[in-house]
Amino acid sequence: MKAAVIGGGPAGCAAAYTLRKRGWDVVLVESQDHVGGRTSQVQRDGFSLGSGALFLMGGIYPRTNAILKEMGHYDELIPWDARTHVIDADGTRYTVQFDQVLSFLRIPAMSLRDKLRVAAGVARKLLSPGPKLCFDGAELARHDGGESLETWSRRVIGDKGTDYITVPYMGFLYAVPMSWLSPALFHAVLKQFFRLSLSVPPKGMGQICDWLVEASPGLDLRLSSPAERIVRTDGGYTVHAQGQALHVDAVVVAPEPGVAADLLTGLIPESSATKLRECLYSEYAHVQVCYEQNPWPGFPASVALPANMERDWGACVLLSQRHPSAVPPGGEAVGVYFYTPPLANMTDEEIVKSALEAVREVYPPAPEPSFVQLFHYERGLSIAHPGHYGTLDSLHAEMPEGICLAGDYFAHAGVEAAIFSGELAADRLTGARQAG
Template sequence: MKTAAVIGGGWAGCSAAVELARAGYKVTLFEAARTLGGRARAVEANGLTLDNGQHILLGAYTETLRLLRLVDIDPASALLNVPLQMRYPPAGQGMDFIAPRLIAPLHLAVALLRAKGLTRADKMSLARFSTTARWMDWRLHVDCSVSELLERFDQTDRLIALMWRPLCLAALNTPPERASAQVFLNVLRDSLGARRAASDMLLPRTDLTALFPAAAAAYIIARGGMVRTGAKVGALSPIAPSDGRWQVEATGNQVDGNWSVQVDAAVLAGGAPSSAVLLAKLGKQELATALMAFEYEPITTCYLQYGLGTRLDLPFYALLDDPASGRWGQFVFDRGQLELAQPGLLSVVVSASSQAGALERHALSGAIAEQLAHAFARPELATPAWSQVITEKRATFACTPGLQRPAIDVGLPGLALAGDYTASDYPATLESAVRSGVGAARLVRTR
């Protein structure tokens, strides 16, 4: 049996390890933290299992859905499937846009005709964007910012505020004035511009570690592999020049001890900084420097616990944010409608949250609670029983125009790079992480 080591137990690393195990490799998965999942993982707080960030998947995430099935996770039960929508609380000044389950692109045309809260000019603006983007085959000759793209397409201010800005923040975690228009178009191409099911929005019904990484670990172990958490890899070295075999040295705690393994293939699937350190030791200084040059954007998730009978009419809503007025939230999710064990718990997401994250946590949660009370015209939402603010400071790389992202092939036999920051059409999403892991596994298998 061939052997492989995967360094990093996030979604990219778990995907690489599963793909290698499926191909018959005996895999050792190393993760420095105690919990698998990387930047999409479970955390414990106030007696509940929460996530370090609320996520929405798309029906276009074909590789993610394939691997979920491979590790015996049924997407139909693990994910709440809702049609493409951008729906604001009825008490606010937003809009109500929801696509019926019709064939594409008829579902979008009907959604646009039925949309509430948009003027005729707004609807014509959206139709013009969709038509022009399809005519352009969703490609730009020269990348620019999303804001510049929307200006070129004569999008109305209201449509930008209610549709394009929140979609850009949710998908790229980068403000429209700095976000890559080409990557944004790629996301729209594979969702709005593809078959109807590709645009479906998929909400996890369980925590993110249980959704895939934990099942991936069980899959690896069942096929003779090992999963080492709390194990930091400090050394990676070729056993012999050009034969593609690797020596991996990992440091654990006093209980677990240290590990040293020799393998036929290895995948670097940690964060860009940690992979850069190991690549620099291998003489790949130029690549290491490129990995260290990434800029990052945070994501903040605010959990608010109310009485057990507190419930929203829908599983999630968009929120009209305005940092200048202290309205930080961009989407709110009713966790009780996703997980039966979490009634009365709401989670509010703030993407690209540098300003929000600089606030004192109690002040931020208080402002978000007030925002919910105002948006839903429900004064009781201003006073939750408790709150928990979680900020992932390096949630994603800043997805800026023309950004050069590294290939998974690092130019060394039997070694590949994986991570949501590697070269891809997509921004830093779960799907891009999974695709990179699968691609890295297939690359080292051919060496």
């Protein structure tokens, strides 16, 4: 049997890897000249700049961990001790550990009563039914009651718990207002808070896709080959990509959902295409402010998160502390990650200016940076609003035989969501799992 996989991000690479493991012939077509998608690294003047993803999240990424173990790379992950400053509106800083949600309870701006409210809310959620996997769309759909994270969090852990825990936490992960999000993921994270830890592959997050390709001997990888059309042919499909016609028995479609909808025109009902096209994506920008000489060696926290949404940015990260090979020896880079809403009214110049102001606010005075690199995406992160998971999950059963969708958008943006969906698509095609 032969499959085409369209898209070489973590979802497509995981699908190709799993299909090869099950003995299928696989051709992977990727529009860029490299695999990795939104986890890719960009090399500039000795810096390895992450264009998107920053870290893996330990025990809440079970399928990613299992595949990394299977490929023999799990032990190479570099743990990241994400010591964090939560910065209040007046500039006061509180030190916590991003991977230890309960360390946020040390924040003195929360009274004993606030802390008891948080502890009681977390305990109730630990004991109540809730999603067991953080990035399985079907599982999240079962626990998505239509409420927003904003109202859920204020109800479950109170106003102070929301301002000092939910907002900085989910703001760093998704950079959108809490009212845009379903609570299902945060609920799942609270249920598994003791499994959280952060790590990065030695060459950055982009290395995960390189490893998946390397571990798929015989994979026919076609880079710089955007898929243009999928046509049903006798007993299978033909994928047209960059002037080539690839005849296959089955297709995994793993680019972003709007592209998937275009490629599947004529093969799926218009109502299914609409679900894909209406999948919400946030605008996203981050700026990497790079220094050949580290102005702040030994700075006591690698992450800074605002406790509220009054600033434009949602996180500042010292990248050498996260992942040493991100910078040349002795260098430093600050990643400044922006909230989505202000971006609608900001030019690229204003985003860069605001990033430099954030660096001046968070760190001691420093000389001019060596250079500044802006990454700005019109469609950066898929966002799961209330009702999202159920709508998207229903798509699996609406695909024609031999076509499977994969991509992080079935859950929340995240490498685990992508890898989970890619593996699932391959399992469905090979009959290892049933659709629906």
